[in-house]
Amino acid sequence: MTQVLGDRRTILLLLAPALTIYTLVILVPVLWSFGYTLFEGNTITGFEYVGLQNFQHLFSDADTREALSFTVRFAVVLTIVQVALGYALALLYVFVLKRASNLVRTLAFFPVVLPTVAVSLLFQQLFESAPRTGPVNSLLNLFGIQSVDWFGSSTTAFWVLILMESWRSMGFYAVLLYAGLIDIPEEMLEAARLDGATGFRLVRSVVIPLCLPVLLSSVIFSINGTLKIFDSVLALTNGGPGSSTTPLTLYMFQTSFAYGKYGYGSSIAVLLTALCLVVTLFIFRSARRDLTRG
Amino acid sequence: MSIATAPSVTTRSSQRIDTQRTTRKKRGRSIGVAVLTTALLVVVAFPLVWLFLGSLKTQQEFLDNPAFALPENFFNFENYTRALTEGNLATYARNSVIAVVPSLFLTIFLGVCAGFALEVMVWKGRGTVLLMFLAGIMVPGQLILLPLFTIYFRAGLTGSLWPLIITYTAVGLPLTTFMMATFFRSVPRELLEAATLDGASTLRAFFSIALPLVRNAVFTIALVQFFFMWNDLLVALTFTNSDALRTIQVGLLGFQGQFGQVEYGPTMAAISLNVAGTLLIYLFLNKRMMAGLTAGSVKG
Numbered sequence: 001m002t003q004v005l006g007d008r009r010t011i012l013l014l015l016a017p018a019l020t021i022y023t024l025v026i027l028v029p030v031l032w033s034f035g036y037t038l039f040e041g042n043t044i045t046g047f048e049y050v051g052l053q054n055f056q057h058l059f060s061d062a063d064t065r066e067a068l069s070f071t072v073r074f075a076v077v078l079t080i081v082q083v084a085l086g087y088a089l090a091l092l093y094v095f096v097l098k099r100a101s102n103l104v105r106t107l108a109f110f111p112v113v114l115p116t117v118a119v120s121l122l123f124q125q126l127f128e129s130a131p132r133t134g135p136v137n138s139l140l141n142l143f144g145i146q147s148v149d150w151f152g153s154s155t156t157a158f159w160v161l162i163l164m165e166s167w168r169s170m171g172f173y174a175v176l177l178y179a180g181l182i183d184i185p186e187e188m189l190e191a192a193r194l195d196g197a198t199g200f201r202l203v204r205s206v207v208i209p210l211c212l213p214v215l216l217s218s219v220i221f222s223i224n225g226t227l228k229i230f231d232s233v234l235a236l237t238n239g240g241p242g243s244s245t246t247p248l249t250l251y252m253f254q255t256s257f258a259y260g261k262y263g264y265g266s267s268i269a270v271l272l273t274a275l276c277l278v279v280t281l282f283i284f285r286s287a288r289r290d291l292t293r294g
Numbered sequence: 295m296s297i298a299t300a301p302s303v304t305t306r307s308s309q310r311i312d313t314q315r316t317t318r319k320k321r322g323r324s325i326g327v328a329v330l331t332t333a334l335l336v337v338v339a340f341p342l343v344w345l346f347l348g349s350l351k352t353q354q355e356f357l358d359n360p361a362f363a364l365p366e367n368f369f370n371f372e373n374y375t376r377a378l379t380e381g382n383l384a385t386y387a388r389n390s391v392i393a394v395v396p397s398l399f400l401t402i403f404l405g406v407c408a409g410f411a412l413e414v415m416v417w418k419g420r421g422t423v424l425l426m427f428l429a430g431i432m433v434p435g436q437l438i439l440l441p442l443f444t445i446y447f448r449a450g451l452t453g454s455l456w457p458l459i460i461t462y463t464a465v466g467l468p469l470t471t472f473m474m475a476t477f478f479r480s481v482p483r484e485l486l487e488a489a490t491l492d493g494a495s496t497l498r499a500f501f502s503i504a505l506p507l508v509r510n511a512v513f514t515i516a517l518v519q520f521f522f523m524w525n526d527l528l529v530a531l532t533f534t535n536s537d538a539l540r541t542i543q544v545g546l547l548g549f550q551g552q553f554g555q556v557e558y559g560p561t562m563a564a565i566s567l568n569v570a571g572t573l574l575i576y577l578f579l580n581k582r583m584m585a586g587l588t589a590g591s592v593k594g
Contacts, residue, residue: 005486006416010496014415018408018467019423025442025464026430032441043444089334096327104331106580108338113576113583115525117543118568121561122345131357132558135344138361167337176588221591228434231527235547252436257532262440269436276432 036266045260054267064268066243067251071275074161074247075226081166083218086173091203093174094181105178108171116168120235123164127151154244157237161245165232173218180214181207220283227276248272342569349373349562356558373563383564385538386545393458393530393541394523400459401466402516406508408467409474410500414486424475430468435528443532457533458541465529466519469590477511478504514586517579521587524572542568 037054041047058064089108093101111119127150128134137147150156184207192206208215230249233239239246239254246254248268256265348356350365350373378384412424446457481504489499505512530541540548549564576583 004490004496005414007496008417011411011415011417013497014407014411014500015423018404018471021404021460021464022427022430022467025460026433026438026468027426029438029441029445030433033437036440043447092330092334097331104334106584107335109580109584110573110576111338112587113521113572115543115546115568115572117525117527117546118565121546121549121565122341125348125558125562126341126344131556133361135361167341171338172587172591175584176591179588224432228436230435231525231543234527234531249434249436253528253532256440262444266437266440269434269440272434273437276434280432 033266033269036263037270038263040261040263042256042260042262047263050263054263057264058267058271063243063251064248064271067246067248067268068271068275070245071227071229071247071249071272074158074229075223075279078162078165078226078229079219079222081162082169082173083177083215083222085166085170086218087177087215089170089174090177090181091207093178105171105175109175110171111168112172114168116231117235119164119168120232123160123236124151127160151237152241154241157241157245161233161236164236165226165229168232169222173222176218176221177211177214180211184210216283220280223279223283224276227272227279248275345562345569346566348558349566351559351562353557353559373559374567377560377564377567381549381560381564382537382540382545383542383549383567386540386542387567389455389534389539389545390524390541390543393455393462394520397459397462397466397523398516398520400463401470401519402512404463405467405470405515406474406505406512407500408471410478410504412471413475413478414481414483414500414504415496424472427468427471431472435465439528439532446533452533452535453539455539458530461529461533462523462526466523470515470519473515473590474508474511477508481507514582515590517575517583518586518590521583 036047038049038051039047040050040054093105097104126134127136129137129147129149129152133141133147136150141147148156150160188210189202189206192202197205228249229247230253233245233247233250234253237245239250243251249272252265252268252272255261255268347365350368350370351359352366352370352372355363355366408427412420412427442457442461446452446460451457451460485503485507486499489503490496494502525543526541527543527547530544531547534540534544546564546568549561
């Protein structure tokens with residue numbers, strides 16, 4: 001049997017096309033990008049060897065620092081908000097709505113599948129202040145609060161971005177965490193209830209520790225996704241006002257295609273990749289340490 | 295709950311008060327639940343309802359009436375025709391279909407084959423190759439864009455939709471292969487052994503036995519990949535250099551510029567159409583999409 005399933009010709013036939021395309025279009029360009037970091041220029045003007053100058057520039061460039069700071073701040077805040085919201089929703093599904101949660105779950109998941117560009121343009125209109133007063137500002141006016149120019153300052157633009165992304169993704173994390181919550185054995189919850197744990201106490205001392213693995217993977221997915229945020233920022237604020245909401249992804253895109261600096265653009269992309277890897281490893285390790293201690 | 299099950303030692307009157315208290319508490323609780331759930335649904339649905347209503351308004355209504363006003367004429371579909379013709383939305387949608395359909399077919403077919411070779415077939419080094427595919431899921435798009443741009447430019451492919459088709463196919467492969475390998479794990483080996491004993495080659499066993507067994511999974515992954523490709527902005531924005539090549543997402547991004555001044559109606563109609571397509575798929579396949587997307591969540 002193993003001989004038949006070990007037939008080299010069949011393996012080659014099934015695997016070779018996928019492996020070839022994957023190697024040529026993903027692996028080779030990744031290595032190529034690392035090579036680009038040592039050069040400056042672009043496809044049209046040609047390249048020039050500059051050694052480690054791009055990396056030196058990377059650490060002294062104020063714009064990169066600003067983009068890095070925005071990326072990290074955004075990823076941390078959004079991860080906390082969307083996982084917390086998703087968890088709250090999942091708790092609502094499991095402990096309050098119970099079997100009736102099916103419809104609510106399906107509806108709350110819908111924004112997840114919507115095209116990001118469409119959602120961003122929609123939120124631009126929802127938060128519009130001039131020339132037309134959008135629904136959000138109209139609502140504020142109703143309570144006697146003056147219209148806010150949401151995209152005029154970096155702080156408000158940041159929070160509109162967070163709000164939009166949370167709206168888009170809370171249903172997703174709710175379903176992800178819901179799967180972890182329904183795996184908790186009913187007897188365990190019953191035992192805790194008999195011991196007098198209810199409400200918040202029950203969640204904190206029993207439910208959260210029991211679904212910690214699912215919670216952890218949600219945090220990792222979330223931070224990996226939010227560090228790479230691109231579409232929504234480009235479509236909603238285009239990095240503005242100024243460059244105050246420009247993440248590394250967008251900064252890389254602008255550097256490469258608007259200014260034609262492929263070498264520096266690649267260095268930013270490498271920095272972004274390293275950041276994703278480091279954060280994921282860090283979360284994994286710190287979680288493992290906690291488990292052994294507890 | 296505990297009151298109902300506890301052995302009754304109380305007198306009848308106090309029991310009645312207890313029951314009354316619990317029903318009142320229960321009613322209060324269910325009102326709270328209803329309010330909470332309604333609030334949640336309003337938050338989810340309001341932007342979309344407002345969007346659809348807005349797509350029926352005229353430019354004059356947008357400027358004169360308050361943001362919450364209903365459209366004056368519910369059957370004003372002029373914005374939709376303008377978005378499709380003047381706004382070129384029909385062309386953009388066609389480009390998206392041309393780019394996504396072949397990529398989807400290719401990535402699924404190649405990914406399923408590779409998943410089978412990596413999970414079911416036995417050979418040295420398959421673990422390493424699987425890990426290599428897995429690493430591809432983590433790579434941010436930005437890390438492959440510039441070399442790919444150079445390759446497509448040198449090969450003279452810019453100015454067509456080929457760069458999109460090639461890139462989508464390749465970017466979809468890691469996740470498809472990885473998820474398919476996971477699904478093939480649950481196919482009983484005895485079935486394949488029986489097929490071999492009956493004289494089928496491995497290839498035959500793959501197509502006639504294993505593939506039909508994972509049919510559902512293949513469909514789910516196709517749905518997930520369709521979602522990623524259709525909604526993609528980064529790749530499409532990089533490799534489409536003329537208006538005639540724009541996909542629906544890139545087209546929508548530059549939409550407001552099409553009309554000179556900001557025209558709300560056609561923009562809202564264009565967003566509505568983009569949303570409606572997804573809504574239609576979601577209406578019928580929501581369970582599958584939820585299962586597929588959460589299973590594919592390793593892709594950031």
